[in-house]
Amino acid sequence: MHMSEMEGGKDGTMIKLGQSGLKVLAIVVVLLGHFRLSEADWRDLVARDFCKKCIEERQGVGFFEDPDDCRFFLRCDLGPFHEIIFQRYECSPGTLFDRAIPACVHCNNASCVGSKAPEPRCPVTDPPVPMTVPPPPVISIAAGAQCCKARFDTGYTYCEEPRNSHVYYRKANVDGFVQRVSCGHLIFSVNPNRCECVPPDLGPVALYTFEVPRPFDSKVGNFMTDTQGVGLHATTAGSEDGFDEFSGQFDGIGDMEAPLFSGYDWGTSLTVSFFYKTDARDRVLRAILANGNCDIPPTFLFVTQGNDLHCEMDVVDRGAFFRKRIPKLCKYSDIFKQLPEDSWVGVVTTFNSLKIHTRVKIMKTGEIREGNSTLCVGSVPATLAPLNIGRDLYCIKQNGRSLAGNFVGKLDQVQIYRRALESWETDRVLAEEVNIRT
Missing domain, CATH: 2.60.120.200 (Jelly Rolls)
Incomplete structure (x- = not known):
């Protein structure tokens, strides 16, 4: 049979396509194969649509759980032309993202509202072993950092991070335990009368x-x-x-x-x-x-x-x-x-x-x-x-x-x-x- 002919209906009639018809058919087949979304692409589309919905509901950008699995979370933002921009992050092992905080918390305490929680929520070991809490990481205050006490007696001493004004250290006065704290988009300020996260310059432009x-x-x-x-x-x-x-x-x-x-x-x-x-x-x-x-x-x-x-x-x-x-x-x-x-x-x-x-x-x-x-x-x-x-x-x-x-x-x-x-x-x-x- 000639290449421009194909067998058609039940009665055995022939469908003649011609060379141009074959080219169109070939292009359609290629395009269908090309636009077949991978699992990762499909997940990105779902995440982008989820970010759009979250930004509309809260009338602002922020951090939200991954709609498919709250072992991950999304940073949802708007681009210069108001397009949806997002980044996906993974929580540490044994933790899930909780929107109410928002942060990754232990899997037994997390609430995955708006997301499909992974099953089982916490990893199951065989045979079961008692859960142990790993020791907290050792954090040292940067050399040359300025420190001060809070305005109120909170039991902590506060120290700056010289390399990052959006971060500070909180040291317990009782046992000397040090925590590294983030101010987000705000700035940490050290002076004799104030030691806290303060907003950026509010003066005129x-x-x-x-x-x-x-x-x-x-x-x-x-x-x-x-x-x-x-x-x-x-x-x-x-x-x-x-x-x-x-x-x-x-x-x-x-x-x-x-x-x-x-x-x-x-x-x-x-x-x-x-x-x-x-x-x-x-x-x-x-x-x-x-x-x-x-x-x-x-x-x-x-x-x-x-x-x-x-x-x-x-x-x-x-x-x-x-x-x-x-x-x-x-x-x-x-x-x-x-x-x-x-x-x-x-x-x-x-x-x-x-x-x-x-x-x-x-x-x-x-x-x-x-x-x-x-x-x-x-x-x-x-x-x-x-x-x-x-x-x-x-x-x-x-x-x-x-x-x-x-x-x-x-x-x-x-x-x-x-x-x-x-x-x-x-x-x-x-x-x-x-x-x-x-």
Whole structure:
């Protein structure tokens, strides 16, 4: 029989495929064989789906048991494009992973909720022998480590690990037994009054106080700021022209930009604050602070228009990535009208991953105005524009006349935090305090 013919139905008829048909059939067979998942690949697919479910349920990443066998556990995380990333680890022999702790504990005490526990739970020896607990490993405190006692009488002395700030040693004062303890993502700090895991630096990621000498670079991080045509205004002693010794003078031509924040991940918590005094008497839109430009829409923006202040912020709903639909954009917008012309105004906008709120203080009278609180769950998206201070973002012209422009007036104490300041902290900001870290 010719290669292009194959025997077909029950009646012995011939099915003619032809050379092209045979090629297609061969490709299908090869692809079916190629895409046959191995046991390891199938287990990875199950683990990735399990991580996705766990992250959705707890609204965060973390450590979870392997869905097939809790002798293993998974570290579930999100990648830069919100894709699921996981790593699989194995517990020590005789232990199982317990999500409630989360850690590997003795197999007789572990609770494998959400996972198929191995059978039998603990290894069975034949003949049975009494279980013995191995002696704890000998841990020695690193040479040159600084040690201190806790603030309270816990019976332990605490020592640092000089090579790893996320680890410390705890030594029992009674028998000298030493334990090595991990702080996770936190940091261990040794000083006379505190010896504990402490959070990382809570200070601002950008701080502009407009002090001499110029250029007006950020006072934290030592990163460059491109400044063009922004002057320095000195306050006359005893005058009501300002509340600080110096401030930035914007004449509608100059502006500032920080290239560091181009493509910057602003995250799920953010605070933006500044003080300004407008000299403009027109109705032109004049941008004070934003992370966009004429070509790139900003995700947060503060604009003056006459005696009004406009505050805007965009938030992307992170849950949309898990629900497999187009991400929803939550837009916050608030306006404070008829602010006084001849007074400094303090502004603080906070976002704590759930809601956005703005407070405004009129410095001459001490009056504080509370804006509307907008419910927005998610994160402030990055833009490909630098942080702009005093630059026109609208670039709108009508009949040859600009409808927007660079900021005209005075600006001082610009602060940005990658966390939502508490209300008592925003009180400190509006009381002219900078670089708040606790």
